[in-house]
Amino acid sequence: MTAVSLEDVTFAYGEQPAVQDVSLDVEEGDFLGLIGPNGSGKTTLLHLMLGLLSPDSGRIELFERPVDEFEAGERIGYVSQQATNRGGTMPVTVREAVTMGRFAHVGHGRIRDADREIVDEALETVGIANLADRQVNQLSGGQRQRAYIARAIASEADLLALDEPTVGVDAESRDAFYQLLESLNDSGITIILIEHDIGVVTDRADRIACINTELFHHGDTESFVESDALTEAYGATGQVVHHHH
Numbered sequence: 083m084t085a086v087s088l089e090d091v092t093f094a095y096g097e098q099p100a101v102q103d104v105s106l107d108v109e110e111g112d113f114l115g116l117i118g119p120n121g122s123g124k125t126t127l128l129h130l131m132l133g134l135l136s137p138d139s140g141r142i143e144l145f146e147r148p149v150d151e152f153e154a155g156e157r158i159g160y161v162s163q164q165a166t167n168r169g170g171t172m173p174v175t176v177r178e179a180v181t182m183g184r185f186a187h188v189g190h191g192r193i194r195d196a197d198r199e200i201v202d203e204a205l206e207t208v209g210i211a212n213l214a215d216r217q218v219n220q221l222s223g224g225q226r227q228r229a230y231i232a233r234a235i236a237s238e239a240d241l242l243a244l245d246e247p248t249v250g251v252d253a254e255s256r257d258a259f260y261q262l263l264e265s266l267n268d269s270g271i272t273i274i275l276i277e278h279d280i281g282v283v284t285d286r287a288d289r290i291a292c293i294n295t296e297l298f299h300h301g302d303t304e305s306f307v308e309s310d311a312l313t314e315a316y317g318a319t320g321q322v323v324h325h326h327h
């Protein structure tokens with residue numbers, strides 16, 4: 083099944099399109115790295131994919147249904163750029179934040195033991211069961227990422243979309259975090275990852291979409307590495323970030 087399908091999608095906030103004529107399919111089980119220079123339309127494209135913005139023209143489907151038919155939270159776990167950068171200021175514990183992942187299924191106030199078990203399992207999966215009673219805004223960057231992922235797991239998301247999730251996270255936590263993403267992907271969850279560090283993306287993702295308003299490349303990581311898409315898309319901006327182990 084196709085998880086996300088974009089056909090000739092164009093979107094502008096004002097005069098200049100932020101995303102232009104983008105067509106691409108993300109298949110279920112893909113681990114897609116979405117890359118491009120600063121301001122190249124990555125976040126905008128992700129918002130379009132998830133139905134948070136409506137395109138000016140073109141067609142978008144999620145799991146082979148028009149994206150505007152989707153309920154908030156249905157099948158999708160989204161970790162926004164703001165969430166991870168600012169960490170959220172809501173005074174909630176990790177367990178409460180992860181429990182919110184169940185609301186899409188049962189609604190407020192209808193949390194049962196079975197839901198609590200799913201929450202506990204999600205906390206175990208990401209390795210933060212010991213932090214369940216801590217406030218989210220007291221966590222380190224790396225721990226906070228895990229809390230957001232746990233919420234997505236608890237919601238039984240089929241698609242996990244992450245916008246620069248490791249900004250401000252130390253290298254060691256970041257490696258562990260990407261290992262977690264890989265194992266979630268191995269268990270069948272489709273992943274779309276925006277990441278400014280090209281080295282990380284080519285190490286971890288099996289497919290790459292490279293954009294700068296328009297799509298410069300979409301295909302497997304190997305064909306991306308062998309192509310000129312990177313220099314073409316980043317061209318004059320010279321903002322390529324290479325990660326060295």
Ligand code: ADP
Pocket residue numbers: 095096100118119120121122123124125126127
């Ligand atoms: P990226 O995530 O690749 O850094 P964005 O999708 O955030 O890029 O932004 C793409 C372009 O759209 C940029 O030129 C940015 O300034 C502009 N943009 C982003 N969000 C808004 C907004 N809410 N209103 C107006 N322009 C915006």
Ligand code: MG
Pocket residue numbers: 124125126163245
């Ligand atoms: Mg962005």
